[in-house]
Amino acid sequence: MMTSNNLVRCATTAIFSAAILAPNLGEAASKKAKPLTAATVFDAEKRKKTKHEIGQRVSYSAYLSTRFQSERNQRRDDGVDDRSDEYALYLGLVGRVDLGRGMIAFGHGELDARSKTTHTRRYDLATRWTTKEAFVSFEVNDAARITVGRMRFSDLNKWVADAAVDGIHYGHKTKDRVTELAAFNGTDDADASYLMAHLGRVNNKIRYGALALVENDGADNRLHVSGYASAFVSQRFSYELNVGAVAGDAANGKRAGVGFDVRGTHKFGFSKLNPQLMFGFAAGSDGYQQSGLQSNKTYNRGQTQVHRYGHAFQPDLTNLAVGSVAVGIRPSRKLSMDLGLHVYGQLSKSSSGPNARLSGATTGMSSFLGTEVSLVGAWRPSKKSKVEFGVGHFNPGPAYVDQSAATRVYLRMSVTF
Numbered sequence: 001m002m003t004s005n006n007l008v009r010c011a012t013t014a015i016f017s018a019a020i021l022a023p024n025l026g027e028a029a030s031k032k033a034k035p036l037t038a039a040t041v042f043d044a045e046k047r048k049k050t051k052h053e054i055g056q057r058v059s060y061s062a063y064l065s066t067r068f069q070s071e072r073n074q075r076r077d078d079g080v081d082d083r084s085d086e087y088a089l090y091l092g093l094v095g096r097v098d099l100g101r102g103m104i105a106f107g108h109g110e111l112d113a114r115s116k117t118t119h120t121r122r123y124d125l126a127t128r129w130t131t132k133e134a135f136v137s138f139e140v141n142d143a144a145r146i147t148v149g150r151m152r153f154s155d156l157n158k159w160v161a162d163a164a165v166d167g168i169h170y171g172h173k174t175k176d177r178v179t180e181l182a183a184f185n186g187t188d189d190a191d192a193s194y195l196m197a198h199l200g201r202v203n204n205k206i207r208y209g210a211l212a213l214v215e216n217d218g219a220d221n222r223l224h225v226s227g228y229a230s231a232f233v234s235q236r237f238s239y240e241l242n243v244g245a246v247a248g249d250a251a252n253g254k255r256a257g258v259g260f261d262v263r264g265t266h267k268f269g270f271s272k273l274n275p276q277l278m279f280g281f282a283a284g285s286d287g288y289q290q291s292g293l294q295s296n297k298t299y300n301r302g303q304t305q306v307h308r309y310g311h312a313f314q315p316d317l318t319n320l321a322v323g324s325v326a327v328g329i330r331p332s333r334k335l336s337m338d339l340g341l342h343v344y345g346q347l348s349k350s351s352s353g354p355n356a357r358l359s360g361a362t363t364g365m366s367s368f369l370g371t372e373v374s375l376v377g378a379w380r381p382s383k384k385s386k387v388e389f390g391v392g393h394f395n396p397g398p399a400y401v402d403q404s405a406a407t408r409v410y411l412r413m414s415v416t417f
Contacts, residue, residue: 038178038200039156039207039230042169044137044147047106050096051416057098065090065414071312076360076402080119088114090414102139108132132164144172150187153293156200158305159242159261160211160226162295163190176202178209190292192217206231213291220249224291236267238301246289251318252352254287259317261308263324265301274330276301278338280308281324284317286348300328302336304378304388310342311374312392312408315356320369321345337377344369346399357408358394361401368397388412 050059067088075082090112097105110130116123135149147169153161167184180198185191193216200209206229213224226244233239242261250257263280278300284290296314297305307314309322326340346354351364362369374392381387390410396403 035175036202036205036207036232037175038173038202039209040171040173040178040200041153041155041161041180041196041198041211042147042151042171042182043173044104044106044135044145044151044171047096047133047152048094048108050094057100058095060093060095061416062094063090063092063414063416065092065412067412068410070409071407073404073406074358074408076358076400076404076406081404083119084116085118086114086116088112099136102145104137105135106137107134109134143174144170146170151184153182153184153196155198155211155228156207156209156230157228157240157242157261158295158297159228160213160224160244160291161293162297163187163293165194165293167194186293192292194291194293205233213293215291217249217292222246222248222250222289236269237264239264240298244288244290246287250287251289252286254285257285257287257289257318259284259288259290261317263298263308267330272331276328276330278326278328278340279324281322282309282317283321283347284319286319286350288318290316290318300326300336300338301330302328302338302378303333303380303386304336304376306338306340306376306390310344310372310392310394311340311376311390311410312394312406313342313344313356313358313370313372315344315354318355319346319348319350320354321347334380335377337375340374340376342372342374344371344397349399353400358406360396362399363401366398369399370397371395384416386414388414 051061053059069086071084073081074084090110092110095107099105110132113125113127115125131150133150133152135147135151137145137147139145150164150166151169153163153165155161164187165184166187167182169182172179178200182196185193195214198209198211208229210227215222215224224244224246226242228242230240231238240263245258247256261282265276265278267274267276296308298308300306309315323343324340326338328336328338330336346367346369349364349367351362353360353362372392372394376390378386378388392408394406
């Protein structure tokens with residue numbers, strides 16, 4: 001298995017090699033910055049783009065992508081160096097219909113076929129259809145809409161919600177403010193019921209707002225309240241801040257909990273590679289529990305989403321503190337890469353490990369969970385194609401019973417037609 005030092009050395013080499021060899025990666029042409037507008041959790045008029053038109057009312061597009069994912073030692077404490085390799089092929093279809101009088105129908109579905117091999121067995125090819133979005137939206141007036149069906153909710157910083165939901169949504173948006181109300185059920189693993197209220201504002205260069213979620217998950221009831229701010233302080237420096245609280249049936253038998261996430265990005269601007277530094281810190285108390293709708297992903301001003309708490313580890317923010325730093329390059333709109341380091345610790349020593357992609361028991365004798373080194377990026381050879389990649393290497397700290405390292409490798413290639 002690759003050591004952390006070797007991973008850092010290889011990742012650093014990959015960054016600068018790709019920047020030199022990738023074609024057409026000149027410095028992006030400077031454009032006048034667009035004025036900020038208020039950020040919505042859902043906007044029916046701004047969905048996945050359609051490329052082809054049938055008459056004046058119907059448009060559609062399709063895409064094809066393939067994915068490879070390899071994981072090592074994801075399940076811990078079993079004394080086995082478990083391995084999992086998965087190959088998947090996706091066919092996506094997107095359609096939009098203008099029904100007239102401000103009415104829109106939109107659909108986005110995906111058929112996937114995947115095969116999986118582990119250290120113990122090989123699984124048969126499996127296929128699945130996923131309805132990502134399917135809704136009808138009605139225009140109330142020039143600034144307001146009501147939408148019914150399956151929608152993709154995603155808040156500004158993707159910290160509270162980034163998931164498909166089934167329900168009804170009302171949104172009123174002007175240039176500098178937005179008000180949203182919704183009632184919905186989660187899908188897939190997040191199958192709770194929710195009521196949502198969101199207020200968003202823009203003041204000069206700052207986007208900010210507050211979001212409240214009432215969650216009913218079987219016998220458990222929770223109130224999630226969060227606030228956010230995001231600003232481009234200058235052409236080189238930007239930040240985002242998220243704070244949240246939960247009350248009711250919180251985590252670990254608590255009645256309440258609090259958490260926050262603050263991140264900053266600084267562009268250096270002394271090279272055509274457009275290097276940048278990202279630094280962040282996040283923490284959640286032992287009673288803090290996220291909404292269940294979150295993905296904990298961010299773009300970091302890049303071409304692909306990056307898991308803000310580690311590519312391999314991917315923990316939820318309960319009884320956890322995470323410090324992150326990453327060095328990235330943005331030589332053009334076609335390429336972005338980030339080489340990052342994450343450091344993890346429990347706020348309270350516990351014999352129960354965090355809810356994360358990597359499972360494992362903790363000793364309760366130490367707070368230090370470990371570190372992760374990751375390289376994540378994307379390359380767009382053309383407007384219709386994209387390559388996304390990621391590798392993460394997690395080294396456990398003394399808090400874990402199992403001291404063996406774990407890795408995750410990801411590669412996805414997509415073409416739109």
